[in-house]
Amino acid sequence: MSEAATVADPSSVEGAILASFAAAERRESPYVNWRVFDLFPDATARALVELPFHAIELQGVSGRRELHNDQRSYFAGEVLDQHPAAREVAEAFQSPRIVEAIMAQTGAKLVGSYLRIEYAIDVSGFWLEPHTDLGVKTYTMLYQLGLPGQEDLGTDVYANRETWIERVPFGWNSAFVFVPSDKTWHGFEARKLHAPRRSVIINYVTDEWRAREQLAFPNEPVRGL
Template identity: 65%
Template sequence: MSTALIGAELESRIASNLFASLASAARHDQPYRNWRLQGVFPEPVARELAALPFGPVELGGVSGRRELHNDARQYFAAEVLDAHPVAREVAQGFQSPAVVRAFAEATGANLDGTYVRIEYAVDQDGFWLEPHTDLGVKALTLLTQLPAEGQEDLGTDIYGGPGDWRERSAFEWNGALLFIPSDRTWHGFERRPIRGIRRTVIVNYVTEEWRAREQLAFPQSPVTSR
């Protein structure tokens, strides 16, 4: 089978998994509407993602916002797509019109004309994130988890507002937290010990106004649901 056919087959499997994961997602309406997904990627893809050879960000004692370490962050873009086929195949899956349409129909988000941005986050002890909303040029946020053993308490913290902690999402293998950014979608990561390396795949659809074009999987190709 040719490389192109293998890529198309895996893209199709990724799409099929996303459809099933969205269809069975549990919707929560408080403190804002969000969805909890399971089985986001085919199991072989999830395992391959967890094995990507990216090291943790060296914090230097500074954390609270991801942009403080922009120079060390990894994206499924440019040379990463060329060096790691699974990264390209996942990015192509989220670029698929059928997948874009499925997310739009499930959430009500208007994604046409946005761009796929996928960050592969590798966090270590000392990492934390202050509550924030993602409001602005992000049209959808999907936080997918690839935990190691003993990391059950490393899920995303959800707030009713700054300083109003409500719950912590489960940090389940190949699960995800999904929401449409608004002025209510407060989330973060409370200070707590991280044993080993915390790996997450952060998928956003972002608008044309996104300035860091080098972070986009396909910066010349906005998505469409048609």
């Protein structure tokens, strides 16, 4: 089956996102965050897990994703033309209906910001130091494509840089969401990855974001209804 044949129609993608937001689990500690389930239609999720991107060659260096900027993959430019699933997701999160729903749910200020979507494939040796995403990011969704046996590969949540609180279960077609602040500490403790860990990092960023080639629609700031 071709990749194109596995992708859901745009209205069903938006509908699934809105339904998942409506059913999201809100948590107040150690900072406000949301756990989202069944984010996309299953056809879209299956198409995403099959995207032919490559894991970063860490060469013993990890701790921050930007250490390997030259190898990172984004739903931008030619990728949107080559992979229907990437375009489906990008167009959904560019949609005023979805933007409006995110703002209503989280209070994030998104109008005038830009959509940035990174596709990550992590392998053993990967880890991330605790960080907050505070700065030019106005919204963070860590979307998970967890396969059976990968439940322990979720994001680690901290009360501060030094105090670990919990690990988000790395589920299939699920996501961990927060609005960046000086309290939104998260990272990834080093652990054995027996199979590649696939995730999609969805951010909205301000106009100050310099790497415009990473943006899904670099000339189109998002808008609400």
